[in-house]
Every structure is written in structure tokens, then in C-alpha cells.
Amino acid sequence: MAFAQRHLLGLEGMSADAMIALLDSAASFKEISERDIKKVPTLRGKTVINLFYENSTRTRTSFEIAAKRLSADTINISESSSSASKGETLVDTARNLEAMRPDAIVVRHPMSGAPHLLARHMTCPIINAGDGCHEHPTQALLDLLTIRERRGQIAGLTVAIVGDLLHSRVGRSNLHALRALGATVRLVGPPTLVPREFASLGATIHHRLADGVRDADVVMMLRIQRERMGANYFPSVEEYSQYYCLTEEIVRLAKPQVIILHPGPINRGLEIASAVADGPYSVIMSQVTNGVAVRMALLYLLVARSKAEDAESDAGAEVGLRQGGRA
Numbered sequence: 001m002a003f004a005q006r007h008l009l010g011l012e013g014m015s016a017d018a019m020i021a022l023l024d025s026a027a028s029f030k031e032i033s034e035r036d037i038k039k040v041p042t043l044r045g046k047t048v049i050n051l052f053y054e055n056s057t058r059t060r061t062s063f064e065i066a067a068k069r070l071s072a073d074t075i076n077i078s079e080s081s082s083s084a085s086k087g088e089t090l091v092d093t094a095r096n097l098e099a100m101r102p103d104a105i106v107v108r109h110p111m112s113g114a115p116h117l118l119a120r121h122m123t124c125p126i127i128n129a130g131d132g133c134h135e136h137p138t139q140a141l142l143d144l145l146t147i148r149e150r151r152g153q154i155a156g157l158t159v160a161i162v163g164d165l166l167h168s169r170v171g172r173s174n175l176h177a178l179r180a181l182g183a184t185v186r187l188v189g190p191p192t193l194v195p196r197e198f199a200s201l202g203a204t205i206h207h208r209l210a211d212g213v214r215d216a217d218v219v220m221m222l223r224i225q226r227e228r229m230g231a232n233y234f235p236s237v238e239e240y241s242q243y244y245c246l247t248e249e250i251v252r253l254a255k256p257q258v259i260i261l262h263p264g265p266i267n268r269g270l271e272i273a274s275a276v277a278d279g280p281y282s283v284i285m286s287q288v289t290n291g292v293a294v295r296m297a298l299l300y301l302l303v304a305r306s307k308a309e310d311a312e313s314d315a316g317a318e319v320g321l322r323q324g325g326r327a
């Protein structure tokens with residue numbers, strides 16, 4: 001099996017085969033959400049903790065629904081409801097949670113690297129649900145699944161990622177994944193948010209929206225991450241939207257079968273016009289639907305399979321012991 005990791009911390013460095021294995025598995029899980037009774041016993045008796053130190057609508061709900069559709073028990077912990085407010089460190093919180101024997105911990109944190117820190121201290125699978133400006137791997141995987149469904153394949157496509165690349169974990173995970181899968185990536189935005197140095201990541205840089213979108217197969221809009229901006233990166237939101245808001249007029253420059261993605265939450269009228277977000281090329285709601293399947297596949301691969309392998313190796317050790325005893 002190409003996907004054989006203990007944790008999912010990011011997509012940088014992940015092989016194309018591993019990503020494709022995950023996408024194939026996600027595609028097969030989609031059908032469960034269309035059933036009348038949307039539940040299978042795959043993770044019965046398992047426990048998944050969602051540890052969220054940042055607000056979330058889509059990711060937290062999607063992980064919870066995914067776990068529940070696999071029959072796992074889920075626990076949701078937010079920063080405000082945890083003992084972090086009493087001075088407990090992230091590692092201490094996670095170690096205490098691990099002492100209660102969960103089978104996976106899904107973590108979102110404003111600090112880049114927080115899930116990596118936990119993975120160094122813990123044995124149960126850690127899933128990165130977004131860490132600061134670093135990566136958001138499950139978002140990129142659901143984006144890939146959506147693109148592949150609509151366009152048949154990812155290799156050979158031209159994908160324009162537009163907006164606040166500097167602060168975007170979604171943009172970074174997608175850039176790594178799309179490059180690994182053979183797409184051409186354009187990064188589009190003002191020089192303050194898309195510095196020239198990003199070209200070293202294997203993308204072309206465009207500061208004019210029309211240049212970036214022209215003849216693109218896929219346009220992925222990013223949210224302006226005002227909560228992560230310590231300085232003024234553009235004069236005003238009005239000026240940003242004047243130059244970088246995706247309008248119907250700009251969409252007409254892309255390929256005729258273009259698809260428009262946005263991870264959400266969207267800022268209507270700032271980075272994307274309502275007519276585009278709700279228009280015929282938008283696949284934003286399909287992204288959300290696919291998020292559940294991607295997270296079901298991931299939980300299956302990290303929890304069910306790793307437990308099966310542990311049981312197999314335990315059985316092997318026991319047989320070895322018995323044989324050892326006979327010898």
C-alpha cells in the first residue's frame with residue numbers, strides 16, 4: 001500500500017503514489033454518504049479527538065462527520081474549553097489526552113509546526129487540520145479529489161492559485177501536492193502577498209490577475225487572512241478587490257471548462273464575486289462534500305489499518321513466542 005504513514009502532518013515530500021492511494025480510497029468512501037443509513041462499522045470502538053485551538057466550520061465538522069460515519073466515538077475540544085487557559089502546555093494537554101487512549105488526534109493550531117511537535121511526543125496518529133501559515137493537508141487532498149473528479153486527472157493541468165499566498169496553509173499544501181502530481185502552478189497576487197522568491201517552489205509568479213487566470217484549467221481562490229497579517233499588505237480592501245477579486249469578466253479569460261475552487265470561508269466581494277462563487281464554474285460545495293470522504297479515507301488508513309497491522313504483528317510475535325517455547 002502506497003500510503004503507509006503513521007501521521008498526516010503535511011503534503012510536502014509525500015509521494016504522488018501515496019496521494020493517489022489516498023484519493024482512490026476517498027473516492028470509494030463517497031458512496032457511504034449517499035446511503036439512507038450513512039454508517040459503516042469500520043472504526044467501531046475507536047475514539048477520535050478533535051483538538052481545535054482555532055475556529056473552524058468545515059474542517060472540524062467534516063472530521064466529526066467522517067469519524068461518526070465510520071462508527072468511531074468523537075470528542076471535540078476547543079482551546080477555550082481546555083485547560084490551556086490555565087497555563088497547560090500543548091504537549092501536556094496532548095499527553096493527558098493520549099493517556100485516555102484515543103486512536104487519533106486531529107489538531108488545528110495557530111502556530112506552524114504544532115502537529116509536528118505533538119507527533120514527536122505521541123504514539124497515536126496525529127492529523128494536521130491546519131497549522132498556522134504552514135500546511136492544511138486534508139484541505140488540499142479534498143481539493144485534489146474535486147479537481148480529479150471534474151477534470152479526469154491532475155497531471156498536465158494549469159492551476160492558478162490566487163490571493164494571500166504568504167499566509168496560506170491551503171496554498172502551500174496545494175502547491176506541494178499539485179507539483180508532485182504533475183500540474184503547472186501559477187501563484188497570483190500582489191508582490192507583498194506573493195513574493196518573487198516563491199518561484200523557487202516550482203511555480204510561476206503573476207502580479208496581474210488577468211495574466212494568472214488566462215487559459216487556466218483551474219482557478220483556486222484564497223481568503224485574505226487578515227487575522228495573520230501583522231502589517232498592511234495592501235492599501236485597503238477596496239483596492240485589493242479592485243485588482244484581485246475574481247469576477248465573471250476575469251473568469252472568461254480562463255479555459256471554457258474552467259473550475260473555480262475556494263477552501264472557505266469566502267469573503268464575498270473581496271476575493272470572489274458572488275456571481276462567481278455561486279455560478280456555473282464554482283465547485284466550492286463539491287469541495288465541502290469531498291472533505292468528508294477524504295477524512296473518512298484518512299481515518300481508515302491511519303486508524304483501522306494501523307490497528308490491523310499492530311494486531312497482525314502482535315499475533316506474529318505470539319506465534320514466535322510459542323514456537324520459541326516449543327523449540
Ligand code: CP
Nearest residue numbers: 056057058059263264
Ligand atoms: N477550509 C477550512 O479550513 O475551513 P474552516 O476554517 O471552516 O475549517
